[in-house]
Amino acid sequence: MSVRILALVGSVRAGSHNRQLAEAAAKLAPEGAEVEVFDGLAEIPFYNEDVDVEGTVPAAAAKLREAAAVADAFLLFTPEYNGTIPAVLKNAIDWLSRPYGAGSFVGKPVAVVGTAFGQYGGVWAHDDTRKAVGIAGGKVIEDIKLSIPGSLTRFAQTHPIDDAEVAGQLTEVVTRLHGHAGETVAV
Numbered sequence: 001m002s003v004r005i006l007a008l009v010g011s012v013r014a015g016s017h018n019r020q021l022a023e024a025a026a027k028l029a030p031e032g033a034e035v036e037v038f039d040g041l042a043e044i045p046f047y048n049e050d051v052d053v054e055g056t057v058p059a060a061a062a063k064l065r066e067a068a069a070v071a072d073a074f075l076l077f078t079p080e081y082n083g084t085i086p087a088v089l090k091n092a093i094d095w096l097s098r099p100y101g102a103g104s105f106v107g108k109p110v111a112v113v114g115t116a117f118g119q120y121g122g123v124w125a126h127d128d129t130r131k132a133v134g135i136a137g138g139k140v141i142e143d144i145k146l147s148i149p150g151s152l153t154r155f156a157q158t159h160p161i162d163d164a165e166v167a168g169q170l171t172e173v174v175t176r177l178h179g180h181a182g183e184t185v186a187v
């Protein structure tokens, strides 16, 4: 049985380098792992407890929850916005954190990586994302780290899959996450 890894991307712009990283990771996934890059975070309304009740959950949020429910692990790709997590990704984490204690992250391995323009590659956003997703119940794999600086220049002409160093790093990230997910799936 293939391990299903759901990739969420914290940038919804068409030319997102983080989305390109996620697409590259999907192509580089080892045998036995399948990475699905989720489409549709931009359509999800801001989390609101008033509408998060049976019968009124927005379709876009329900679609995210359905994809997350069948995932064995999560791979989050994000840039940094003003020193922290872009709102679109935080919103997705908030939707997946409910019902409290029974959201789709609970007990599943989660790794956080990405690229940003700054010299630290978005480490603040990556650390903050690990914190939020851990509070939401995810089993954060703290030692899977990849924060690639200089996004706008490094990937201006080169897709991440054609950057040998990045492709190697992504392969390692997906392979290691797959290993952790395999442990969870086996129990």
Ligand SMILES: Cc1cc2nc3c(=O)[nH]c(=O)nc-3n(C[C@H](O)[C@H](O)[C@H](O)COP(=O)(O)O)c2cc1C
Pocket (backbone or CB within 6 Å): 011, 012, 013, 015, 016, 017, 018, 019, 079, 080, 081, 082, 083, 084, 115, 116, 117, 118, 119, 120, 121, 122, 151, 152
């Ligand atoms: C609103 C906004 C805030 C940003 N803040 C930061 C920041 O705090 N640190 C950083 O390294 N880059 C920052 N950037 C630059 C992004 O890291 C860069 O544009 C990145 O490539 C965006 O990711 P994407 O290519 O996946 O869309 C910011 C960009 C925007 C649009």
